[in-house]
Amino acid sequence: MIVPGSASQSLSAALAAETGLPLAGTSYERFPDGEGLVAVEGASGLAGERAVVVAATPTDAAHVELLQLQDAVAEAGASEVVTVLPYMGYARQDASFEAGQPISARAVARAISTGTDRVLVVNPHKPWVCDFFDVPAEPVDAASRLAEPLPAGLDDPLFLAPDENALPLAETVRDAYGDGETDFFEKHRLSGTEVEIAPSDADAAGRDVVVVDDIVATGTTMSEAISVLRGREASRVFVACVHPVLAGSARTKLENAGVAGVYGTDTVERVESAVTAAPAIAERL
Numbered sequence: 300m301i302v303p304g305s306a307s308q309s310l311s312a313a314l315a316a317e318t319g320l321p322l323a324g325t326s327y328e329r330f331p332d333g334e335g336l337v338a339v340e341g342a343s344g345l346a347g348e349r350a351v352v353v354a355a356t357p358t359d360a361a362h363v364e365l366l367q368l369q370d371a372v373a374e375a376g377a378s379e380v381v382t383v384l385p386y387m388g389y390a391r392q393d394a395s396f397e398a399g400q401p402i403s404a405r406a407v408a409r410a411i412s413t414g415t416d417r418v419l420v421v422n423p424h425k426p427w428v429c430d431f432f433d434v435p436a437e438p439v440d441a442a443s444r445l446a447e448p449l450p451a452g453l454d455d456p457l458f459l460a461p462d463e464n465a466l467p468l469a470e471t472v473r474d475a476y477g478d479g480e481t482d483f484f485e486k487h488r489l490s491g492t493e494v495e496i497a498p499s500d501a502d503a504a505g506r507d508v509v510v511v512d513d514i515v516a517t518g519t520t521m522s523e524a525i526s527v528l529r530g531r532e533a534s535r536v537f538v539a540c541v542h543p544v545l546a547g548s549a550r551t552k553l554e555n556a557g558v559a560g561v562y563g564t565d566t567v568e569r570v571e572s573a574v575t576a577a578p579a580i581a582e583r584l
């Protein structure tokens with residue numbers, strides 16, 4: 300049975316359709332003091348069965364809700380609990396960057412491990428974040444799904460990564476699209492909301508460019524990249540990302556930078572979630 304977290308209802312439905320597994324009904328309540336409570340309907344059907352809890356954790360509340368869902372299916376007697384993290388919150392805090400700081404990704408991974416037999420993480424910022432779990436955990440690559448919503452017939456397309464780390468994602472999307480070149484910019488992060496982009500000598504003039512990254516969070520990286528490309532007279536600039544977090548005014552920043560379209564998957568459910576990651580997850584289930 301697929302058991303959805305409140306932030307992953309569309310993806311869970313798509314995954315149920317893709318796998319033919321039943322989709323559990325769930326309820327999510329919040330008490331006046333702020334505490335949440337979840338319930339899985341038809342939980343008796345889980346006794347002796349495998350439960351697949353699918354819950355993105357973009358917020359602290361979603362983290363707690365996931366722990367509750369894991370506990371609920373165990374309480375119902377599930378014989379195996381698989382946890383799918385479509386988007387793993389805190390994954391980018393993968394080191395203690397300054398004295399006194401935690402390795403937050405490890406802290407949440409340990410907590411999640413206590414309620415599950417296995418974990419699938421969709422495009423964690425660094426794949427080795429999976430090593431922080433105390434149970435078998437593996438990354439799932441949903442990047443190839445991003446080729447699907449792109450307009451057909453892009454003109455001399457360039458699939459560009461805003462930094463070298465994202466180049467494999469750009470290559471995956473290019474391969475799935477079936478046409479185009481790849482390149483990458485160099486990025487230096489100055490703070491949480493400021494980045495400096497050092498352009499490569501990629502020729503963008505008159506071409507359609509798709510900038511590909513794992514996450515668009517504040518939109519700073521992408522809006523900088525779009526501005527550079529517009530300055531180089533790129534024809535149209537599209538943004539494709541696995542996780543359209545789009546915090547705060549990110550979407551507006553992209554618009555004002557001159558983006559022609561923003562495409563994400565449903566690992567984070569937004570208006571921009573143009574394609575589902577379900578087939579990539581189903582393959583690994």
Ligand code: R5P
Nearest residue numbers: 513514515516517518519520
């Ligand atoms: C970091 O290297 C990631 O791949 C993304 O580039 C980053 O998280 C995007 O963040 P923002 O949208 O805040 O620039």
